[in-house]
Amino acid sequence: MSLIEIQDCRLAFDGFEGRVHVLDGIDLAIESGESVGIVGETGCGKSALARSLLRLNPAPPARIVSGAIRYDGADILAMDAAALRRLRGGTIGMVFQDPVTYLNPVFTIGRQMEEVLRAHESGLSRAQRRARCIELLDSVRLPQAASLLDRYPHELSGGMRQRVLIAEALAGNPRVLVADEPTTALDVTIQRQILALIAGLVARLGLTLMLISHDLGVIGAACRRIVVMYAGTIVEDAPAEALFAEPQHPYTRGLLAAMPDLRQPDHMPSGIPGSIPNLRDPPQGCRFHPRCPLAMSVCRSARPVLRGAPHAVACHAVGDWAVAP
Numbered sequence: 001m002s003l004i005e006i007q008d009c010r011l012a013f014d015g016f017e018g019r020v021h022v023l024d025g026i027d028l029a030i031e032s033g034e035s036v037g038i039v040g041e042t043g044c045g046k047s048a049l050a051r052s053l054l055r056l057n058p059a060p061p062a063r064i065v066s067g068a069i070r071y072d073g074a075d076i077l078a079m080d081a082a083a084l085r086r087l088r089g090g091t092i093g094m095v096f097q098d099p100v101t102y103l104n105p106v107f108t109i110g111r112q113m114e115e116v117l118r119a120h121e122s123g124l125s126r127a128q129r130r131a132r133c134i135e136l137l138d139s140v141r142l143p144q145a146a147s148l149l150d151r152y153p154h155e156l157s158g159g160m161r162q163r164v165l166i167a168e169a170l171a172g173n174p175r176v177l178v179a180d181e182p183t184t185a186l187d188v189t190i191q192r193q194i195l196a197l198i199a200g201l202v203a204r205l206g207l208t209l210m211l212i213s214h215d216l217g218v219i220g221a222a223c224r225r226i227v228v229m230y231a232g233t234i235v236e237d238a239p240a241e242a243l244f245a246e247p248q249h250p251y252t253r254g255l256l257a258a259m260p261d262l263r264q265p266d267h268m269p270s271g272i273p274g275s276i277p278n279l280r281d282p283p284q285g286c287r288f289h290p291r292c293p294l295a296m297s298v299c300r301s302a303r304p305v306l307r308g309a310p311h312a313v314a315c316h317a318v319g320d321w322a323v324a325p
């Protein structure tokens, strides 16, 4: 049994204009101690997938249409409110995309952190909570942690705010850390520091990591395994070295070709022609086929299955099972 098991998960948002098929048959098993990166263009469902793990998609309009999501064998979709409270933060800590939104501007850092602690460790005295806050801020390498507790979010830089959010995510001693674009709002040098911090914490605390980013460079720096998503589906799932050395799916190859190469500044990276489909009426068969250079007639009608281990790919045109064009 894997620590996290997502099986054939379909998530839809029901709106006035109909149903949006945001996740379409996601299969993903994550073992304890793995560091898994989820990558894909904007709107492909990365955040929706991460939020599904914690049942954080707003319902309605969000609805898990079918499939299973389990943590350590426990059915997350069947959890009651008390079990969900333990899961969120106590078992799975989450760092969100935008630190400004998730810190309350009118409360000090100390007040917000104590609140998070109270939710998970109700037995602590006020002094013990304060000591634990300082310990948590130290663990994310924020200097002068004690004086930081009395400051407000606007007095902190973006990088410091993201460190505070990581400290909060660790407050309940989770076993899993889900970080959704934790560095997107930061400049490149701070981005590197935060990634190094996350990788260090994961190693030191023995955490299982799910790191989400649209940037393959970010994912590659912190994860041993990479899952590539396209329009609500997983198109490739492979060890990081294998994915960079021998990308299989045409979409992954396009993503890699779109990365700028600093050693060849004159070489303009190529993009992927076209744009992501409207998920209200997604393409039949393989959702990538309208943009795919290898598309064949079977791609327009039959959905490719994700297969192969440890390097899995969902494509009719590649692998031992490839269909002749």
Ligand SMILES: Nc1ncnc2c1ncn2[C@@H]1O[C@H](COP(=O)(O)OP(=O)(O)OP(=O)(O)O)[C@@H](O)[C@H]1O
Pocket (backbone or CB within 6 Å): 013, 015, 020, 022, 040, 041, 042, 043, 044, 045, 046, 047, 048, 049, 058, 061, 214, 279
């Ligand atoms: N509350 C909602 N109601 C309707 N549709 C939604 C809602 N939230 C998300 N979606 C849709 O779900 C799809 C996936 O969104 P999601 O935020 O998971 O993408 P993402 O891969 O995280 O993108 P980004 O890289 O921009 O963060 C998008 O098409 C989006 O429009």
Ligand SMILES: [Mg+2]
Pocket (backbone or CB within 6 Å): 046, 047, 048, 097, 180, 181
């Ligand atoms: Mg997102």
